Amino acid sequence: EAEVAQSPRYKITEKSQAVAFWCDPISGHATLYWYRQILGQGPELLVQFQDESVVDDSQLPKDRFSAERLKGVDSTLKIQPAELGDSAMYLCASSSAAGSEQYFGPGTRLTVT
């Protein structure tokens, strides 16, 4: 069964450092999502791509976060500089079309010290 791949699974970094996460969606899925999930809360959408274009980044803290999906396949989310409050699970999901069922990757657990 096809799955969404993410790496790394765990990342510990010091504040003010740069960190990057990678996501490879299910083959053929045009829509890709990055979510942040703080412990005890539901996932919060950071950015949504349709192919290589950003369609929603209203909740992305653009002063420190950036995301790209250059060829419309895999995607990278970057944080620079990391802050203590960025400690969370970062989830990537994909769907065949915007609004259809989303499939989640295993997530990257980020700890900022």
Place this chain on the structure above:
Amino acid sequence: GQNIDQPTEMTATEGAIVQINCTYQTSGFNGLFWYQQHAGEAPTFLSYNVLDGLEEKGRFSSFLSRSKGYSYLLLKELQMKDSASYLCAVRADYKLSFGAGTTVTVRA
């Protein structure tokens, strides 16, 4: 945005039934999803409702009333492996917003 409310925690006994309620306020509603999330893992899809009524899938059923802004997830014949967080997610204008989740603990 969407206001999505669900209870924080529920506890039930193995073999019992538990009902998790979700209420929402939104414009442009076009579907409601339920996801299961075990601790430290990614959410996995359980069910989807877009029309009023009950959708049944094995031990899990989900109900939707669009006029009341209300849904519930029914878990029957509870098993220990059902201990997890259950997330209600509302789709509006093809964007998904999640509730905070209900942590269900199944006791022997």
